[in-house]
Amino acid sequence: MVNLLVAWVGRTDLQASIGTAEAGLGPIGQAVKKRAFDEVVLLSNYDKKESLAYQKWLGDLASKPVTLHMEKLDTPTDFGGIYNAAVGVLEKTLAKYGEKSELTFHLSPGTPAMSAVWIILAKTRFPAELIESSKQGGVKTASVPFDISAEYIPSLLGRPDARLEQLTLGLPPAAPEFDQIVHRSTAMKRAMALARRIAPRKVSVLIQGESGTGKELFARAIHHASPRRDKPFITVNCGAIPEQLVESELFGHEKGAFTGAVRSREGHFEQAHGGTLFLDEIGELPLTTQVKLLRVLQESEVIRLGSSKPKTIDVRIVAATNRALMKGVAHGDFREDLFYRIAVFIINLPALRERQGDIGVLVDTLLENLNRESFKELGIPHKTISPAAKNLLLQHDWPGNVRELQNTLLRAAVSATGDQIGLEDAKEAILHGSAESVDGILNRSLGEGLDIRKLISKVASHYLERALKESNGNKTLAAQLVGLPNYQTFTNWTRKYGVQ
Numbered sequence: 001m002v003n004l005l006v007a008w009v010g011r012t013d014l015q016a017s018i019g020t021a022e023a024g025l026g027p028i029g030q031a032v033k034k035r036a037f038d039e040v041v042l043l044s045n046y047d048k049k050e051s052l053a054y055q056k057w058l059g060d061l062a063s064k065p066v067t068l069h070m071e072k073l074d075t076p077t078d079f080g081g082i083y084n085a086a087v088g089v090l091e092k093t094l095a096k097y098g099e100k101s102e103l104t105f106h107l108s109p110g111t112p113a114m115s116a117v118w119i120i121l122a123k124t125r126f127p128a129e130l131i132e133s134s135k136q137g138g139v140k141t142a143s144v145p146f147d148i149s150a151e152y153i154p155s156l157l158g159r160p161d162a163r164l165e166q167l168t169l170g171l172p173p174a175a176p177e178f179d180q181i182v183h184r185s186t187a188m189k190r191a192m193a194l195a196r197r198i199a200p201r202k203v204s205v206l207i208q209g210e211s212g213t214g215k216e217l218f219a220r221a222i223h224h225a226s227p228r229r230d231k232p233f234i235t236v237n238c239g240a241i242p243e244q245l246v247e248s249e250l251f252g253h254e255k256g257a258f259t260g261a262v263r264s265r266e267g268h269f270e271q272a273h274g275g276t277l278f279l280d281e282i283g284e285l286p287l288t289t290q291v292k293l294l295r296v297l298q299e300s301e302v303i304r305l306g307s308s309k310p311k312t313i314d315v316r317i318v319a320a321t322n323r324a325l326m327k328g329v330a331h332g333d334f335r336e337d338l339f340y341r342i343a344v345f346i347i348n349l350p351a352l353r354e355r356q357g358d359i360g361v362l363v364d365t366l367l368e369n370l371n372r373e374s375f376k377e378l379g380i381p382h383k384t385i386s387p388a389a390k391n392l393l394l395q396h397d398w399p400g401n402v403r404e405l406q407n408t409l410l411r412a413a414v415s416a417t418g419d420q421i422g423l424e425d426a427k428e429a430i431l432h433g434s435a436e437s438v439d440g441i442l443n444r445s446l447g448e449g450l451d452i453r454k455l456i457s458k459v460a461s462h463y464l465e466r467a468l469k470e471s472n473g474n475k476t477l478a479a480q481l482v483g484l485p486n487y488q489t490f491t492n493w494t495r496k497y498g499v500q
Contacts, residue, residue, distance in 0.1 A: 001492050002101045004093065005037040006118075006128075009044040009054060010109030017057035025061070027108035027133045032062035034139040035131075037104070040066045041093055043085060045073045067093075077113045086117055090126050094453070102496055103128035107142050123391070125453070127498045178221045181214065182365045185355040191218070191347050199225035204297075204317040204342045206282075206325070209349030212401030215320040216280060218347060222318060223276040231275030236268050239284035246289045248305055251296070257306025269302045272315045282319040282342065283328055287335065294338045317342055352398040352405065356451075359394050359405070366406050367421075370413055383413045389426035396430060397458065404431070457497050464490075464499045 007028050016026030025033060032040060040062060044051040048070055059066040069092075071085040094101060105118040105128045122128040130142040178192060198205060199222045207215045216235065223233045241249050248258070252267030268277060279285075285293065296302050297317065301310040319342045328334035352359065363385065371382050389412070398404050412421045412429035467478035467490075479490035493499075 002038045002097050003036065003104065004039050004041055004097070004101050005031060005035075005104050005106060006041045006090065006093070007031075007043070007106035008110030008114045009042050009046060009051060011046075013058075013109055014046060014050055014054055017054045024135050028058060028106060029061055030133040030135075031106055031131060031139050032058065032064065034133075035104075037062070037064060039064060041089065042066060042068045043071050043089055044068060045071050045076060076111045079113050079117065082114055082117045083120075086114075086121060087125070090121070094126075102492060105130050107132045108134065124394075125451075127457070127496055129495070178225065181217060181221060182358070182362050183355065184357045184361050185350070187350040188355055188358060191349055194345065194347055195222055196225065198222070198345050200227060202316050203344040204319070205345050205347060206343040207318065207320040207347045207349060208324070209320075209322065210351050210401055211322050212403030213349040213351060214402055215322075215349060216278065218349065219276070219278045219318040219320060223278075223316075226276070226316070228275045228316060232272050233276050233278065234268050234272040235278045235280060237280045239281040243286055246286060247292060250289070250293070251302050252304040254304050254306035257304070261306070264304070267302065267304065269296060269313050269315055270311060273313050274315075276316045276318055279317060279319040279342075281321060283321040283323045283325055283334055287333075290335045290338050294335065294341060297338075297341050319343075352401040359398070360390065362402060362405060363390055363393055363409065366409050367413070370410060380413060381419060383416060383419060383421055385412075385421040385426075386423060388423040389421050392423060392426045392430075395458075460493065461497045461499055464494055464497060468494075468499070 005028075010027060012023045013026035013028050015023035016029050024030070028040070028042075031037075040058060042051075042055065042058075044054075051068060051070060055066050055068040069085075069089045071081075071089070073081045073085065075081075090103075103122075103126060105122055107115040107118055107130055118128075119130060122130050131139060132142045133139040178196060181188070181192065183189065183192065195205075195218055205219075205222060207218055209215050219235075220233060223229065236249070238246070248261075248265070248267065250267050250269060252265050252270055253261050255261055255264045296313070299310070300314065301312050303310050325334050325339055325343070329336045329339050352362075367383065367385060393405070393408070400407075408426075408429045408431070409421075412425045415428060416422065416425040463482050464478075467481040468475075471477035471481060475487035475490050479485065479487050482490070484490045484493065
């Protein structure tokens with residue numbers, strides 16, 4: 001295990017290196033003399049010559065390797081710049097040492113903004129011990145009594161220049177129809193940008209995403225941002241219609257067309273004339289119906305069951321599926337010609353676990369909605385959520401996506417006895433039986449939102465917590481249960497992954 005001290009260089013540290021009496025050893029010098037570190041990783045936005053001189057002085061003092069990263073900041077209080085610089089250095093450092101490293105962040109050197117970022121990173125992406133030092137108090141572990149990350153990360157990651165982004169992406173003016181889609185992540189911004197571009201057109205759209213990712217919400221926004229906004233928006237769940245009734249539901253029927261057809265009936269295509277037909281779970285349609293659906297789309301006309309007279313229709317198709325339809329095409333479960341007819345444009349909605357930065361703002365918005373609407377009906381007083389409870393929700397994988405998050409908040413609000421949802425309320429509200437499958441861990445899409453360190457951390461935390469529980473806190477036995485050589489190694493792992 002490699003123990004690393006990571007810190008910004010402060011003015012007092014520089015003064016210490018040139019012998020200023022008032023500075024003493026400086027905060028970092030105190031730490032390396034008091035505690036044993038294998039290496040010191042420094043970040044500095046001071047003059048390079050001064051910084052290099054300090055690096056040499058500290059190396060001689062510590063008799064350990066000292067790595068220096070020069071980081072240029074617009075100002076020493078630039079949260080965004082400080083955050084990006086710190087993350088970049090930590091990623092390089094961990095790439096070098098991997099799981100063999102144990103991090104300690106020093107809060108005393110540098111500006112308050114730098115200290116705040118260390119706290120946020122230690123509580124989220126890079127579990128670490130936090131220390132502080134002073135001439136009077138010496139070196140000690142910093143006590144952070146609440147999960148500050150849950151409260152302040154959304155503000156830190158906010159990007160104020162939304163107008164510049166809009167111009168850069170070539171987007172049309174902001175459409176209020178999309179305002180209900182709460183998001184901050186880059187992955188959702190891309191999906192939103194594509195949806196807004198294609199909304200005014202008549203082309204067919206296929207929306208792909210797991211259950212609970214908001215496919216119908218996107219479909220409605222596309223419809224309401226189009227010239228068809230004043231015409232019908234008809235929703236059809238293709239997987240919920242009995243196979244023998246699919247054609248009647250979609251295309252309609254005449255009186256007497258089959259047993260029980262006591263009167264003529266418009267199908268969903270006729271009902272949606274001039275508007276949008278949303279075919280949810282289109283991959284569930286039988287192959288025989290797929291053939292007739294393709295003909296309807298090609299000819300722009302529909303023939304009711306029991307009739308030979310075609311009716312002209314003007315319908316825009318927005319389809320959705322939680323399956324990979326191309327795999328269905330390859331397996332013969334979905335017609336290739338129909339796929340290319342409906343998938344003129346494809347919008348891929350990311351799973352909530354891939355929407356970095358979205359969970360916090362979704363929690364705030366969903367809880368606000370519950371306070372405003374559902375609580376009135378249920379007679380429940382207004383609820384807030386504690387930072388600890390919110391941070392627990394931030395760390396959950398949400399295999400059921402936004403729908404699961406919404407239901408969890410409702411359960412927590414109902415069960416909370418006070419006016420605040422606490423940590424225990426949130427723990428009890430999460431359905432642990434819905435934990436994601438091994439396939440969900442191993443087959444995530446590469447790129448936006450994927451953080452291999454976070455996945456490894458979640459798996460490790462899961463088994464470490466189980467081992468502690470089953471061993472009643474006996475670390476020697478817990479180490480055996482998870483295949484670690486001894487209790488010291490087990491303790492190091494629990495510290496690294498923040499397991500209490």
